[in-house]
Structures are given as structure tokens and as C-alpha cells.
Amino acid sequence: MNVGVLGTGMVGRTLAWGLSEIGHDPMIGTRDPAALAGRTDRDAMGNQPFPEWHAEHPSVGVGTFAEAGAHGSMIFNATSGAASLEALHLAGEANLDGKVLVDVSNPLDFSQGFPPSLFVANTDSLAEQIQRTFPGARVVKSLNTMSAPLMVDPAAVGGGEHVVFVSGDDAAAKGDVSTLLRDGWGWQHVIDLGDLSSARGAEMYLLLWLRLMGSLDTPRFNISLVR
Numbered sequence: 001m002n003v004g005v006l007g008t009g010m011v012g013r014t015l016a017w018g019l020s021e022i023g024h025d026p027m028i029g030t031r032d033p034a035a036l037a038g039r040t041d042r043d044a045m046g047n048q049p050f051p052e053w054h055a056e057h058p059s060v061g062v063g064t065f066a067e068a069g070a071h072g073s074m075i076f077n078a079t080s081g082a083a084s085l086e087a088l089h090l091a092g093e094a095n096l097d098g099k100v101l102v103d104v105s106n107p108l109d110f111s112q113g114f115p116p117s118l119f120v121a122n123t124d125s126l127a128e129q130i131q132r133t134f135p136g137a138r139v140v141k142s143l144n145t146m147s148a149p150l151m152v153d154p155a156a157v158g159g160g161e162h163v164v165f166v167s168g169d170d171a172a173a174k175g176d177v178s179t180l181l182r183d184g185w186g187w188q189h190v191i192d193l194g195d196l197s198s199a200r201g202a203e204m205y206l207l208l209w210l211r212l213m214g215s216l217d218t219p220r221f222n223i224s225l226v227r
């Protein structure tokens, strides 16, 4: 399957390589591929400059947001939450129409420093904003509740006995994403939270996730449910 991965950060890179490793054909989207190819700086998290990463992962295609949008029959939004609507506009509404759009972003507001707050919460979510702005896209919120490496390798902690959520209004789209999560990346426990308004809880969990990361002093953890 051709997949467009919007986002050049740790999440976009991880998802793109994770898709490539299970036989898909990912293209990473960015605002300006030439500028991206010239980057020499590490990001705020200390990740290597994109060209260095790409040299080690040459099977991953790179294009503009619009080229990645056109390439994918499924699209991942792995852009900064504050810029996601802008990035999706650049990807092009026509390139999203009728496609499953997996929204991995979080609505983090760093304007007051760390830890961030959320710029939308409680009665709305970024996923719902995206769905309202692009009504033809089949938005599924998922994978935003764990750190990037675990998204494509849940067995890296706890033997994989932990959960990933899906939220969305389109049952078939959630089914496609759940299949990819289970059969592609080995998620044993995919929990359907319900319609897209359930993304509010998944996004608001970030406030707890950030504090857990501080207390545990690692991002390598996830939610495991006992019932």
C-alpha cells in the first residue's frame, strides 16, 4: 500500500520506516524538501538531522506535503499539533478525500513553557477539528498515547501486553487501521473508544503521560488495562 506520512519529526520517521519494514511504500511529506535536505541541525529532542536519517533509510520517499498526500491511499498526520491544519491544507483537501487519515498528533501548547497545556480539550479535540475542516477524510485518531518507537514495536516494553486506542466516526476506516496495527505492528490489544469525540480523552491523556514520563524518567511505557 502507498502511504503518505505527513511529518519529518521522530513520529513521521518512525511510522514511515515502520511501514517500509512491513512491505508498504511510504512517502514522507514536508513543507520544503530542498530545505529539509539541507538541514544539519538536531531537533529539540536531539534527533539526528533529517538527511542523516534519510541516508540510513533510503527506501522512504520524500516529497512535499501535497506529493505525499497524492501518493498515499492512507495518510498519517504526524505534524506538530499547532500546525496540523496548516499542513493538511498544504497536503490538499482533494488528496485527503475518501482516504483514511490516521491522526497521531497532539494539541500541545508550549507557549507557557514545559509542561505544555492543550490548545483544545474537554468539549472538542484536534481530531474533530481536522474532521470538520476536511469532511471528506475518514479520520481515525490513534497512536498518540505512546512515544514514537512503541508505535511500530509494542513488544519493546511489557512484551506487548498493553493497549492502543482507535477513535473515529467511520467503522470501516477504524477497521483498516486496527488491521494495520494488529497484523502489521503486532498490537494485541486495539481498543475502539467509539466515535471521534472519544479522541478528546485520548488527547487529554497527554497531560498525564507527560507527568508519568517525568516521574518514571523515561518515555518507554504505555497503558495496560486490567478488568
Ligand SMILES: NC(=O)c1ccc[n+]([C@@H]2O[C@H](COP(=O)([O-])OP(=O)(O)OC[C@H]3O[C@@H](n4cnc5c(N)ncnc54)[C@H](OP(=O)(O)O)[C@@H]3O)[C@@H](O)[C@H]2O)c1
Pocket: 006, 007, 008, 009, 010, 011, 012, 029, 030, 031, 032, 036, 077, 078, 079, 080, 081, 083, 086, 087, 104, 105, 106, 107, 108, 143, 144, 145, 146, 147, 148, 149
Ligand atoms: N514524539 C513522540 O513520541 C510523539 C508521540 C505521540 C504523538 N506525537 C505527536 O505527533 C506529532 C509529531 O511529533 P514529532 O515530535 O515527530 O514532530 P513535531 O516536531 O511535533 O512536528 C514536525 C512536523 O511538523 C511540521 N510543521 C511544523 N510547523 C509547521 C507549519 N507552520 N506548517 C506546516 N507544517 C509544520 C514540520 O514540517 P517540516 O517538515 O516542513 O519542518 C514537521 O514535518 C505531534 O503532533 C506530536 O504531539 C508525538
